[in-house]
Amino acid sequence: MDEIDALYQEVILDHYKRPRNWGAPEHCDRKADGHNPLCGDRMTVYVDLDGERIADVHVDGAGCAISVASASIMSETVKGHTVAEAQQLFDKFHAVVTGQTGADANDPALQKLAVFAGVAEYPARVKCATLAWHTVNAALSDQGDTVTTE
């Protein structure tokens, strides 16, 4: 079962079964809805800002193990970063999960996000891994509409 373990790592399974920062908060500065029409996954990302800094992130919704774990880990990772830093993290993460040449899963900046490196082997699952990121991006850039992975 090596391949299964490579994708569904313990960290991913843990965040899938117990997603962090989950549920709609009472207050938020920004929010956006994300939808992956291919698999029906839907999530809402709520952001609190402190100037340029991301003070808090919550996610609500449902999806597959990869999309839920990615959303949970995203919420932990971007908290405390500036909007520009979060964008840089997404770029690096995106390069890793899409298997771009030169992408470095061992880049320390990625922290826990490195566990998604296995996704690059599964092109059909890239959208699952990036749904929460597209959605947080939409919230940060204050696009009111639902973003979709399509």
Add this chain to the structure above:
Amino acid sequence: MHELTLPSRTQTTRAATAFDVERVRREFPTLDVQLNGRPLVYLDNAATTQKPVAVIESLARFYRKYNANIHRGVHRLSVQATNEYERARTSVAKFLNADFEEIIFIRGATEGINLVAQSFARPRLRAGDEILVSHLEHHANIVPWQMVCEQTGAKLRVIPIDDRSDLELDALPKLITERTRLVAVNQASNALGTINAVDEIVAAAHAHNVPVLIDGAQAVSHMPVDVRALGCDFYVFSGHKVFGPTGIGALYGKRALLDAMPPYQGGGDMIRTVSFGKTTYADPPQRFEAGTPNISGAIGLGAAVDYLTELGVERFAPYEDDLLAYGTELLSAIPGVRLIGTAERKVPVLSFTVDGVHPHDAGTILDQLGIAVRAGHHCAQPVMERFGVPATVRASLAFYNTRAELDQLASGVRKAIEVLG
């Protein structure tokens, strides 16, 4: 003459044992493929089927021995290519029990439905007219009608389905009105496998002089099809779902209807004479085959239906029924598995959800075990919505699948539950 009256169950068992699946499997090279050191278990036949050597060879033979354009060459190669192309049409006509002139080669079921929507329905539709489809349709039998409705102001109406995923045919008398101009339904559902009582639908529609199109994409590989007996006005199917190549399919249309229809596309090969003043069109089927067609594809499709005819659907249908019953039993025994689509009559499709396991995760884990299934909405979002699920895992079978492969599917599903549940 003395009629042999065996109980049907006995006949089924005899036929099932008579079908030599191992011999058949040897005719499909892809079934030998290894994935990550594991033999491929191919259970995505509703998406596309694997191809027998007879089909692969027919394509290779065309390109190696007699590749030429058709219907225009005086040279021998072109004559041979034309003969083989038209022989394929004869094969398809026989396969559906239609006449030669009633078979139009198309890219696939989707194009066939679009052709009928634009060339047959559109000129007849007025604002307020109705087209009737079912809740079980593939998007290919919904969207072309929505498009023609937008163009004409006609309305789409829908035959509902019950909780087992059977069409509610009791609703037909209300749904077929004096405004109904066409009924378009599938013979078998791609997402759930339900076999629809198309004979009843044709009877109900014809009682009101309403023509019927049947989408046979999921039916032709599992049951004998006789368009004369069905009495339908149009029938479409895709070659690649019936062990033939991609990019080719067939549309059957009753000759009188085809004769009265304008062309779908303009171009070469579909005309009688062309001048800048006036162009006259060829008779069907050429009228609907503008431009150089998919010659090799048609020849490959001919080889596929010849293969299927020789194999004999009556021989493998009981075997497939047995596989479906066995798979249903195996999956039902797994706690947390919910089968979606439990109609009485089904083609061998097992669509299901697993508690706590998203269909895409199940699909990925099965893939890692060498098992190819489909996970998603199967281009049938209204069906998914009806059953309150965003997606399902779908294992769809062909006559070359085995009970052992279904055992592997069941153990793969258990593995997915162990990892994610």
